[in-house]
Amino acid sequence: MEWPLTFKCNNNCISCILDTRQTKNLGEPFLEQIKEVIDKVPAEEVLCFTGGEPTLRKEFFEILSYARKKHPEKFIFVVSNGRKFADENFTKKLASLNLGNFRIGIALYSHKASVHDEIAQAKGSWHEAVQGIKNLLKYGFNVELRILVERLNYLEMEDFARFIVENFNGLERVVFINLKYTGNAFINRKRIFVRYSKAAPFVQKAADILLENGFEVKLFHFPLCIIDKKYWPLAEGTTKQESELTLLEKCEFCVVKDRCPKIWKSYLPLAGTKEFQPILRK
Numbered sequence: 001m002e003w004p005l006t007f008k009c010n011n012n013c014i015s016c017i018l019d020t021r022q023t024k025n026l027g028e029p030f031l032e033q034i035k036e037v038i039d040k041v042p043a044e045e046v047l048c049f050t051g052g053e054p055t056l057r058k059e060f061f062e063i064l065s066y067a068r069k070k071h072p073e074k075f076i077f078v079v080s081n082g083r084k085f086a087d088e089n090f091t092k093k094l095a096s097l098n099l100g101n102f103r104i105g106i107a108l109y110s111h112k113a114s115v116h117d118e119i120a121q122a123k124g125s126w127h128e129a130v131q132g133i134k135n136l137l138k139y140g141f142n143v144e145l146r147i148l149v150e151r152l153n154y155l156e157m158e159d160f161a162r163f164i165v166e167n168f169n170g171l172e173r174v175v176f177i178n179l180k181y182t183g184n185a186f187i188n189r190k191r192i193f194v195r196y197s198k199a200a201p202f203v204q205k206a207a208d209i210l211l212e213n214g215f216e217v218k219l220f221h222f223p224l225c226i227i228d229k230k231y232w233p234l235a236e237g238t239t240k241q242e243s244e245l246t247l248l249e250k251c252e253f254c255v256v257k258d259r260c261p262k263i264w265k266s267y268l269p270l271a272g273t274k275e276f277q278p279i280l281r282k
């Protein structure tokens with residue numbers, strides 16, 4: 001179950017799936033409401049806290065402590081832009097909660113500060129995110145690096161991968177994510193759109209570098225026909241946003257359709273369907 005802790009954010013990413021012109025006025029869900037969600041989360045579901053930027057929620061530590069107390073074994077996941085963790089005291093305080101089965105996903109868009117800050121629309125955000133990741137690793141957190149693939153960063157994925165190898169030893173995994181074109185991402189589509197099949201070769205090369213260096217890699221929202229077969233195990237299976245995903249009529253003939261992560265519905269009006277071609281033999 002995904003739940004926003006706040007709609008405030010100290011970034012304003014051009015590829016955010018929310019329309020931040022609207023969400024910035026939404027304020028925050030009541031604390032009691034969040035606790036009720038935590039109380040009622042089904043046993044088989046993970047708890048995922050998002051935003052906005054969840055670390056900006058005043059009761060961030062209280063909410064996580066409450067969740068852990070209620071569900072001692074449950075997997076808890078926080079998706080963050082990482083900036084608050086540049087403050088070592090903040091990271092240390094989170095470590096002191098001893099959250100156990102817990103992971104933090106941090107979005108980083110590039111090895112270059114200028115590219116990341118342009119996408120995040122926040123000067124200095126790259127430096128803080130990078131320091132944040134280093135601090136989280138220093139305190140032994142399970143950290144997932146989340147890389148949204150877009151026009152402004154896809155060409156330099158190999159250099160980005162080398163940067164990750166050199167700087168973020170100990171990451172739990174690196175996830176490359178193809179864009180869903182809703183919210184800011186739709187509004188800014190002319191600046192950020194890149195065809196999945198055009199970006200895929202660059203992502204594959206980056207994945208090779210990471211895999212060779214012992215990193216775990218995942219590809220989210222890479223339909224199998226746009227990547228080489230070798231990378232299918234990194235991409236197979238759908239995420240939980242089934243209602244926003246689709247297959248095409250021609251996918252009916254594809255022998256891997258049951259393993260395909262499917263296509264974001266919001267991608268098709270921008271890209272058409274030509275690049276998706278049924279795989280006829282395994």
Ligand code: SF4
Pocket residue numbers: 223224225226247248250251254255256257258260261262263276277278279
């Ligand atoms: S043809 Fe359709 S089902 Fe087959 S891999 Fe491509 S998108 Fe997936």
